[in-house]
Amino acid sequence: NAGVMQNPRHLVRRRGQEARLRCSPMKGHSHVYWYRQLPEEGLKFMVYLQKENIIDESGMPKERFSAEFPKEGPSILRIQQVVRGDSAAYFCASSREGRDSPLHFGNGTRLTVT
Amino acid sequence: DAKTTQPTSMDCAEGRAANLPCNHSTISGNEYVYWYRQIHSQGPQYIIHGLKNNETNEMASLIITEDRKSSTLILPHATLRDTAVYYCIVRIHSGGGADGLTFGKGTHLIIQP
Numbered sequence: 001n002a003g004v005m006q007n008p009r010h011l012v013r014r015r016g017q018e019a020r021l022r023c024s025p026m027k028g029h030s031h032v033y034w035y036r037q038l039p040e041e042g043l044k045f046m047v048y049l050q051k052e053n054i055i056d057e058s059g060m061p062k063e064r065f066s067a068e069f070p071k072e073g074p075s076i077l078r079i080q081q082v083v084r085g086d087s088a089a090y091f092c093a094s095s096r097e098g099r100d101s102p103l104h105f106g107n108g109t110r111l112t113v114t
Numbered sequence: 115d116a117k118t119t120q121p122t123s124m125d126c127a128e129g130r131a132a133n134l135p136c137n138h139s140t141i142s143g144n145e146y147v148y149w150y151r152q153i154h155s156q157g158p159q160y161i162i163h164g165l166k167n168n169e170t171n172e173m174a175s176l177i178i179t180e181d182r183k184s185s186t187l188i189l190p191h192a193t194l195r196d197t198a199v200y201y202c203i204v205r206i207h208s209g210g211g212a213d214g215l216t217f218g219k220g221t222h223l224i225i226q227p
């Protein structure tokens with residue numbers, strides 16, 4: 001059973017470009033979470049999605065950032081007009097439905113904005 | 115989610131049991147205790163979780179005090195590969211499904227050869 005798959009592992013963008021980060025959850029998992037980890041800092045929650053629905057986006061910056069989890073295909077975290085401060089590791093996690101379901105994380109996408 | 119308190123860092127000798135404490139004195143009745151670890155540059159790895167009873171799996175044991183105000187993660191025979199930051203998290207489970215995790219600063223566990 002494959003784990004949470006994130007791609008690309010490393011992404012380099014120039015200021016002003018768009019970044020698209022993909023996350024394929026584990027088989028049977030219908031919940032997806034995105035986290036960001038800035039250099040030398042802790043993991044910060046960004047957004048929680050179920051299929052075709054955003055459940056909690058309280059950790060998402062109000063501008064330039066968006067996330068989706070379509071009925072078919074991976075979840076996408078999109079960052080428009082990237083700035084140097086967006087450079088970070090972005091981790092995706094998934095879980096099953098249910099009250100007692102741990103989150104399982106991928107190995108992240110490291111975004112570098114030059 | 116209830117706040118947790120962990121030591122900033124700990125050392126343990128290779129082959130010995132590593133005991134990582136966590137205080138969660140404001141935990142409520144429907145909050146679970148979760149443990150994750152993050153090895154440098156990798157994604158967080160789920161270790162174990164529990165509500166009231168002690169739990170054991172192939173990675174570790176989780177001991178929760180009777181009043182649930184603290185817990186201890188035990189790695190029975192630590193190896194160098196267990197060097198990581200360990201996060202103790204209390205997490206509420208709402209009726210509809212799984213909710214996210216709030217990570218603190220964790221404990222940096224260093225296994226000494």
